[in-house]
Amino acid sequence: MQDARHDRTDQSGTPAKPRSRRLPRQVRERQILDAAVTVFAKYGYHEAAMDEISDVAGISKPMIYAYLGAKDELFVACIRREANRLIESISQAVDADLKPDEQLWRGLHAFFEYVNENRASWTVLHRQASVQGQPFTSELSEWRDRALNLVAELLARAGGSSEQPVQLEQMQPFAAALVGAGESMLDWWIDHPEYTADALSMRLMNLVWMGFGDMVQGRRWKPS
Amino acid sequence: MQDARHDRTDQSGTPAKPRSRRLPRQVRERQILDAAVTVFAKYGYHEAAMDEISDVAGISKPMIYAYLGAKDELFVACIRREANRLIESISQAVDADLKPDEQLWRGLHAFFEYVNENRASWTVLHRQASVQGQPFTSELSEWRDRALNLVAELLARAGGSSEQPVQLEQMQPFAAALVGAGESMLDWWIDHPEYTADALSMRLMNLVWMGFGDMVQGRRWKPS
């Protein structure tokens, strides 16, 4: 058995589009990135074939190389775009004038909503980005850092008062824990789609804000 | 640039061992698995080369195929062994006679300790196991399920009283969140080794048991 790859003989959910002709570069780049995100999400970095990406994008392979460079550069471009979209979504949901716990809640909720509506995007960011070696590790850890800092800031605002602010530094391990908890719940969600984004983010909020000890005693956090 | 692989021209931290001759199968299998875990952890499944594994194991390639089968089977064997070790460690740390929160604490602590002392093992289980496609997905999700159930059980014991037990089912999303939080903190730890296993597991315990809301007000959980 020569390397157990799953065969890919067109049971494809995304059939090769009929090629449209002579579109401006900008449009093609978007199409390519869209295709790349889909395919990377489906197979992971290594198993994803440039040929399939070009197929899904409805364009020939050399165009990808011309516009977005080699495979690793393409992947980095995907990460960059998707990370920006996700972080943007969360940032917008958080209104700095709200009460701290409410801010946290909004952030969590936006996170769950985004992932719910952008599975492929999330898969690339989360599952496929962990390959680790050296090729593009820096780009990957960078986006994670940004996410972490965003959450740490939220927590710092939530945890500090105006007289006694909390160092961002202190919040980092908690932020890491929170992000991980979210990620992991999301994974679990895939196998239990009967839950809603709302229900799950609410559970997470309760766990994180009230703690298990309180929850056992029937105390719950509620959005105001 | 032909596929940007990092070159592997013997800057290797694990130099090819001088080959010892004619050892019994059992011993070789252990050596091979050890080598495989190391190499898989270092490069991930796809980037790991069978040639390098055989080098590190100090044996020739066909022996690997003879004893442990193809690459994917070898990987599954690694997962299986390491998952067993980890789960075993945690199970042993948890004494069912203790108070629920204390049980949870012991479990968390054992988890952090194990990972601290078995980085490669953990890396394979966590980072590399997420490749996703089809080759060995079942084996992978299985170990995760086992871990999840172990935690869910812990939580159920912690959350229920003898009169009013809690369904295991109910605890699953929380278990997922907790496991994820732990995993993520572990990742963060790699970049911040100044923390101890103790300090981090204590932080996680506080977050999970007391909740952020309580912590803000200075309430802390302490082991009895």
Place this chain on the structure above:
DNA sequence: TCCATTACCTACTCACGAGTAAGACTACTC
């Protein structure tokens, strides 16, 4: 109408690495 530019293609090359064929050497029995 010519020329430059940009969009786009088919049909390759070539390195890599999984997996194997074919046998050698050792150690133990009977």
Place this chain on the structure above:
DNA sequence: GAGTAGTCTTACTCGTGAGTAGGTAATGGA
């Protein structure tokens, strides 16, 4: 000392898929 079971090796094959050479053809300005 012949047979056999188990250990172990060198030196291959061969599919796959990243990346490219070397073009064609549409567009828009001079």
